[in-house]
Amino acid sequence: MPKSIDSTCIQHPGFQAVGRCKQCGKPFCSQCEVHGPTGIFCSTPCKNANEVFVQRAAQLDSMSKKPSIIFKLISSVKSLIALVILIIMLGVIAHYFGVDVPVISDMLGGQTPAEPTE
Numbered sequence: 672m673p674k675s676i677d678s679t680c681i682q683h684p685g686f687q688a689v690g691r692c693k694q695c696g697k698p699f700c701s702q703c704e705v706h707g708p709t710g711i712f713c714s715t716p717c718k719n720a721n722e723v724f725v726q727r728a729a730q731l732d733s734m735s736k737k738p739s740i741i742f743k744l745i746s747s748v749k750s751l752i753a754l755v756i757l758i759i760m761l762g763v764i765a766h767y768f769g770v771d772v773p774v775i776s777d778m779l780g781g782q783t784p785a786e787p788t789e
């Protein structure tokens with residue numbers, strides 16, 4: 672009967688389980704439950720193991736994830752600025768070679784190199 676295993680405490684087969692251990696997933700009764708800062712557990716070893724796990728996960732999170740997100744943001748902004756500069760430079764070069772680029776012509780003071788009035 673898998674249902675009775677699910678609903679009764681693993682240490683007290685006659686007792687109704689009130690929840691599942693956050694660390695090992697086993698059902699526990701109200702007499703066995705151990706409350707910790709990270710959740711409710713079937714035993715103190717499980718509570719301690721989960722606390723260590725959560726602390727380690729939080730450390731890894733603050734050490735690896737946050738700087739990489741900032742680094743990615745900075746590098747993407749840098750590449751975006753480089754791309755914009757490249758486009759402007761290409762436009763300026765095109766302008767000096769006689770190609771009329773409206774945006775660049777406005778930037779350089781509205782001077783068009785060749786007036787098409789004949």
Ligand SMILES: [Zn+2]
Nearest residue numbers: 692695713717
């Ligand atoms: Zn447990």
Ligand SMILES: [Zn+2]
Nearest residue numbers: 680683700703
């Ligand atoms: Zn129990």
